[in-house]
Amino acid sequence: xxxxxxxxxxxxxxxxxxxxxxxxxxxxxxxxxxxxxxxxxxxxxxxxxxxxxxxxxxxxxxxxxxxxxxxxxxxxxxxxxxxxxxxxxxxxxxxxxxxxxxxxxxxxxxxxxxxxxxxxxxxxxxxxxxxxxxxxxxxxxxxxxxxxxxxxxxxxxxxx
Numbered sequence: 001x002x003x004x005x006x007x008x009x010x011x012x013x014x015x016x017x018x019x020x021x022x023x024x025x026x027x028x029x030x031x032x033x034x035x036x037x038x039x040x041x042x043x044x045x046x047x048x049x050x051x052x053x054x055x056x057x058x059x060x061x062x063x064x065x066x067x068x069x070x071x072x073x074x075x076x077x078x079x080x081x082x083x084x085x086x087x088x089x090x091x092x093x094x095x096x097x098x099x100x101x102x103x104x105x106x107x108x109x110x111x112x113x114x115x116x117x118x119x120x121x122x123x124x125x126x127x128x129x130x131x132x133x134x135x136x137x138x139x140x141x142x143x144x145x146x147x148x149x150x151x152x153x154x155x156x157x158x159x160x
Contacts, residue, residue: 034118041110041155048157049110050075051083060138061099066090068148070099070138077102079158086146087153093125096145100138106131107144107156114149125149130156 044050054075061070067090073083082102088094101107108129116124130144137143148154 030118030120034113037111046110048080048159049083049155050081051157052155054081058139060140061086066092066094068094068097072102072140074102079103079160082158084156085153086148086156088148088150091150093123093150094146094148097148098137098143098145100136100140101132101142101144102140103158104132104134104142105158105160107158109154110157111155112149112152113154114152123149123152125152127152127154 040046041049042052044053051073054073056074057071059069059071061068063069066088068086068088070084070086073085074081084101084107086099106129109127112125112127114123114125114127116122125147127147127149130146132142132144134141135143146154146156
């Protein structure tokens with residue numbers, strides 16, 4: 001969910017009498033790009049994240065101790081449809097964190113909120129593509145290891 005003015009880092013409630021400071025767009029161009037990237041994935045503009053447009057969701061991994069959750073979104077299932085979203089709400093990176101996946105094979109990172117192209121002051125943790133292998137985890141038939149930065153979110157999907 002994106003709130004009005006948030007993409008420009010507005011610090012006031014939305015009001016018609018308080019005009020948007022468009023100059024902030026250039027100062028905070030990274031966050032504007034982050035929103036563009038998220039919107040493109042949500043709209044499935046690249047044809048690889050159609051699950052983000054669908055109603056099906058399965059929150060399949062909740063780790064209260066590490067403050068990490070993962071959920072699966074899909075419409076019909078399969079390549080270019082299944083999407084895994086992982087959110088890390090803790091001040092700790094995970095270099096190799098194992099969780100469940102709905103399908104085997106290569107899962108590519110489509111979005112990493114910890115990329116310093118969005119903000120030069122964030123961690124820039126490299127969240128890598130991963131392979132999911134046979135083996136039950138989190139109620140799914142496959143599992144794989146992901147890397148995720150502190151206080152960040154990643155989105156993964158498959159090409160084929």
